[in-house]
Amino acid sequence: MIARGIPDAQVEVRDYTGGGDHFEALVVSPSFEGKGLVERHQLVYQALGDAMRAQVHALTLKTLTPAQYQNRR
Amino acid sequence: MADVIERIESAIKENKVMIFMKGDRIFPQCGFSAATVAIFEELGVPFATADVLSDPELREAIKRYSNWPTIPQVYIGGKFVGGCDIIRELHESGELEPMVKAALGATANQ
Numbered sequence: 001m002i003a004r005g006i007p008d009a010q011v012e013v014r015d016y017t018g019g020g021d022h023f024e025a026l027v028v029s030p031s032f033e034g035k036g037l038v039e040r041h042q043l044v045y046q047a048l049g050d051a052m053r054a055q056v057h058a059l060t061l062k063t064l065t066p067a068q069y070q071n072r073r
Numbered sequence: 074m075a076d077v078i079e080r081i082e083s084a085i086k087e088n089k090v091m092i093f094m095k096g097d098r099i100f101p102q103c104g105f106s107a108a109t110v111a112i113f114e115e116l117g118v119p120f121a122t123a124d125v126l127s128d129p130e131l132r133e134a135i136k137r138y139s140n141w142p143t144i145p146q147v148y149i150g151g152k153f154v155g156g157c158d159i160i161r162e163l164h165e166s167g168e169l170e171p172m173v174k175a176a177l178g179a180t181a182n183q
Contacts, residue, residue, distance in 0.1 A: 045143075
């Protein structure tokens with residue numbers, strides 16, 4: 001779902017309680033380049049749209065550009 | 074409606090660190106709110122909180138005001154900085170403390 005809303009995004013999602021409403025997501029996308037954290041998270045929330053309100057109780061987000069992701073490994 | 078916006082604006086103007094959260098600093102009602110408060114407690118800086126659980130109008134209004142779907146929400150120096158993940162990330166990278174100090178310093182000089 002996140003991948004659909006943000007072109008070129010690599011997304012890793014983990015359902016950390018197994019209940020289908022608490023998630024942890026790592027999103028790596030070149031579209032984050034030059035954007036602050038607030039804007040990056042807003043892009044992800046936007047991609048989730050109504051599901052964010054309806055289904056997701058908690059979402060822990062990490063947003064990286066491909067360069068930042070490389071540096072981390 | 075206009076009323077609650079005014080309340081938000083005066084809260085973020087009067088408090089250099091303003092946290093909209095679930096519960097209060099003594100009894101946070103959500104793990105993310107608790108984690109956020111803990112970071113500011115650790116920094117030892119003054120901050121104010123508003124409980125959105127006891128104020129449904131505020132809860133909806135702050136989401137629209139910040140264009141941000143989740144609680145907690147942190148304003149520093151009148152500017153929206155983010156939720157729990159961003160605060161945690163800024164704290165880990167060492168950027169949060171100077172940001173808060175700068176906001177607090179700006180008041181002291183007035």
